[in-house]
Amino acid sequence: MQPQRPRTLAEKVWDAHVVRREPGEPDLLYIDLHLVHEVTSPQAFDGLRLAGRSVRRPDLTLATEDHNVPTAGADHPVNDPVSRRQLEALRHNCAEFGVPLRSLGHAEQGIVHVIGPQLGLTQPGMTIVCGDSHTSTHGAFGALAFGIGTSEVEQVLATQTLPQTRPRSMAVTVTGSLPGGVTAKDLVLALVAAVGISRGRGHIVEYRGPAIEAMSMAERMTICNMSIEWGAKAGLVAPDAVTSAYLRGRPYAPTGTSWEAATEHWRTLRSDPGAAYDDEVQLDADGLEPFVTWGTNPSQGAPLSGVVPAPADFRPGADRAGAERALAYMGLSPGTPLRAIGIDTVFLGSCTNGRIEDLRAAAEVLAGRSVAPGVRMLVVAGSAQVRQQAEAEGLDVVFRSAGAEWRGAGCSMCLGMNADRLDPGQRCASTSNRNFEGRQGEGGRTHLVSPPVAAATAVAGHLASPAELSGVAAC
Amino acid sequence: MLSFTTHRGTAVPLRRGSVDTDQIIPARYLKRVTRAGYGEGLFAEWRADPAFVLNDPRYAGASVLLVGPEFGIGSSREHAVWALLDYGFRAVVGSSFGDIFRVNAGKAGLLAAVVDEVDVHRMCDLVEQQPDASFEVDLEHRTVTSDSVTVSFEIDDHTRRRLLQGVDEIGVAMTHEAEISSYEGNRAVFLPRTIP
Ligand code: SF4
Numbered sequence: 126m127q128p129q130r131p132r133t134l135a136e137k138v139w140d141a142h143v144v145r146r147e148p149g150e151p152d153l154l155y156i157d158l159h160l161v162h163e164v165t166s167p168q169a170f171d172g173l174r175l176a177g178r179s180v181r182r183p184d185l186t187l188a189t190e191d192h193n194v195p196t197a198g199a200d201h202p203v204n205d206p207v208s209r210r211q212l213e214a215l216r217h218n219c220a221e222f223g224v225p226l227r228s229l230g231h232a233e234q235g236i237v238h239v240i241g242p243q244l245g246l247t248q249p250g251m252t253i254v255c256g257d258s259h260t261s262t263h264g265a266f267g268a269l270a271f272g273i274g275t276s277e278v279e280q281v282l283a284t285q286t287l288p289q290t291r292p293r294s295m296a297v298t299v300t301g302s303l304p305g306g307v308t309a310k311d312l313v314l315a316l317v318a319a320v321g322i323s324r325g326r327g328h329i330v331e332y333r334g335p336a337i338e339a340m341s342m343a344e345r346m347t348i349c350n351m352s353i354e355w356g357a358k359a360g361l362v363a364p365d366a367v368t369s370a371y372l373r374g375r376p377y378a379p380t381g382t383s384w385e386a387a388t389e390h391w392r393t394l395r396s397d398p399g400a401a402y403d404d405e406v407q408l409d410a411d412g413l414e415p416f417v418t419w420g421t422n423p424s425q426g427a428p429l430s431g432v433v434p435a436p437a438d439f440r441p442g443a444d445r446a447g448a449e450r451a452l453a454y455m456g457l458s459p460g461t462p463l464r465a466i467g468i469d470t471v472f473l474g475s476c477t478n479g480r481i482e483d484l485r486a487a488a489e490v491l492a493g494r495s496v497a498p499g500v501r502m503l504v505v506a507g508s509a510q511v512r513q514q515a516e517a518e519g520l521d522v523v524f525r526s527a528g529a530e531w532r533g534a535g536c537s538m539c540l541g542m543n544a545d546r547l548d549p550g551q552r553c554a555s556t557s558n559r560n561f562e563g564r565q566g567e568g569g570r571t572h573l574v575s576p577p578v579a580a581a582t583a584v585a586g587h588l589a590s591p592a593e594l595s596g597v598a599a600c
Numbered sequence: 601m602l603s604f605t606t607h608r609g610t611a612v613p614l615r616r617g618s619v620d621t622d623q624i625i626p627a628r629y630l631k632r633v634t635r636a637g638y639g640e641g642l643f644a645e646w647r648a649d650p651a652f653v654l655n656d657p658r659y660a661g662a663s664v665l666l667v668g669p670e671f672g673i674g675s676s677r678e679h680a681v682w683a684l685l686d687y688g689f690r691a692v693v694g695s696s697f698g699d700i701f702r703v704n705a706g707k708a709g710l711l712a713a714v715v716d717e718v719d720v721h722r723m724c725d726l727v728e729q730q731p732d733a734s735f736e737v738d739l740e741h742r743t744v745t746s747d748s749v750t751v752s753f754e755i756d757d758h759t760r761r762r763l764l765q766g767v768d769e770i771g772v773a774m775t776h777e778a779e780i781s782s783y784e785g786n787r788a789v790f791l792p793r794t795i796p
Pocket residue numbers: 191192236237238257259475476477535536539540557558
């Protein structure tokens with residue numbers, strides 16, 4: 126055998142999944158786990174039916190209901206007939222094709238990217254796909270995880286494989302450590318603002334360096350989740366002791382001798398010394414502060430202590446025109462301190478920040494305080510299990526006594542497909558991942574924030590960090 | 601899937617950058633369970649504005665969409681491609697596309713042609729002057745011709761071949777059954793299964 130050149134983590138995972146390689150053709154990759162939800166799957170199941178095909182590996186497939194479900198209580202009926210039809214289609218399809226489903230009301234129901242890790246289904250070195258662009262979340266475990274379209278969903282259902290052209294590689298090295306009060310969400314918002322929305326296009330990104338290694342799995346998931354917001358196909362973090370500790374004992378994690386074999390394999394999942402990347406980005410965590418967006422794409426953000434920028438601050442052309450459009454849509458004038466922006470809605474949830482750790486961080490800020498008059502705060506757990514855990518810890522009481530709404534699990538106001546939507550002109554501080562025009566409801570205005578900033582904003586009624594609430598001078 | 605060889609039609613200029621798939625089709629239109637009927641939701645919020653270029657009667661019936669950079673970023677919804685097709689577009693011409701959108705387009709039979717930004721501007725200028733200018737998009741030769749100016753576009757070989765032939769990619773993968781089965785036979789036993 127030839128001595129192998131040093132490989133990146135992503136290359137190792139990729140190479141281990143090549144079913145077939147032919148010159149001039151994309152590699153045919155095997156998919157270890159396929160997550161399915163109600164919105165991007167009905168046409169794929171229809172395609173199978175039309176062609177008389179079956180689901181090749183229902184045992185490597187898991188479906189859940191998340192995008193379209195009401196969150197006003199799992200026991201509530203799905204009132205919207207069109208939404209109901211879509212959920213019924215998923216139930217029918219899963220029953221017909223033998224795919225396991227975590228329906229509304231099931232203890233394991235929740236947002237796809239929250240339940241995969243929580244069940245221990247997401248493991249290092251796997252290939253994971255879902256008809257959803259935030260599938261990159263699972264990369265936090267050292268899995269190669271990426272979003273696909275419905276045609277590809279159909280192909281994976283039928284063959285458990287996907288033809289894929291090998292993307293380029295990128296390293297994002299984060300040095301230093303996050304200052305107190307600064308979260309992984311602030312870090313990733315600062316990263317997207319620094320690199321812009323397209324730097325990652327065509328790349329698999331590896332996040333590494335001391336600040337990443339020091340992070341919990343929840344924080345790593347927040348970072349990997351937003352890889353798509355700067356265009357990357359996938360983002361991953363090398364698995365380590367934090368990863369194994371998270372997985373041990375979870376329902377689908379290996380046990381006994383399998384655990385030994387698995388962890389031995391996981392230890393090989395690191396980039397070799399000297400492995401080359403096609404692009405590299407450096408970021409220092411030490412100087413970061415709470416970060417929020419002011420515009421209509423996730424790269425249009427600034428430190429909370431800053432001001433709304435002027436279009437003239439941007440390169441002439443698409444960037445400047447984009448900033449101008451964004452400010453008009455957002456109803457903001459240049460030079461306004463971000464802290465002076467009044468908010469009427471706060472959304473805490475989503476696959477970016479709907480995990481138990483996020484709820485705890487927000488509850489800590491809200492404890493003993495109240496949501497400001499005129500502000501509506503929605504707290505939507507990422508999964509039924511997160512919700513249950515939060516209730517066991519008494520977090521629901523904290524949220525409720527502060528005046529927030531305590532909701533059932535789902536995507537909810539992250540994309541406004543169910544009844545949880547902004548009205549035209551409403552302004553929301555949201556812990557989700559996209560501030561696109563109308564994303565949270567037609568005419569709605571979104572500022573992306575971290576969970577602590579969301580909670581502090583709910584109390585203050587304007588964009589704020591917890592430091593301001595306690596009277597401590599803001600940094 | 602739809603195949604694509606050569607397409608002739610008129611074009612409409614959408615001079616905006618970073619058009620995400622939430623703009624192409626807002627989430628509230630994603631509740632259908634079929635592939636048809638999404639044209640109604642195409643650019644729904646922008647179309648509510650009478651001044652939006654798609655509402656300009658001079659561009660009625662255009663089948664080539666000229667777009668700014670980073671078209672189709674964001675959500676993986678293939679509905680964005682279905683909506684463009686359903687509305688009557690067969691080709692989108694721009695300087696860059698979101699990765700998932702580009703793949704989805706190739707799978708569903710919408711041509712996403714990558715040309716230099718200056719060429720996009722030139723084509724936009726042309727149709728703003730002359731809305732009935734005819735465009736010819738030739739996939740075999742990877743060219744877009746308008747006003748007797750021909751520019752080359754980029755598209756990956758694999759997608760091009762599949763679009764030209766209208767290949768059923770799932771059928772092709774299924775011919776590799778032996779390799780898939782042999783791969784499956786060697787998968788590590790510790791990998792998780794969703795059914796015990
Ligand atoms: S929470 Fe939002 S981003 Fe995440 S899967 Fe749901 S809709 Fe997509």
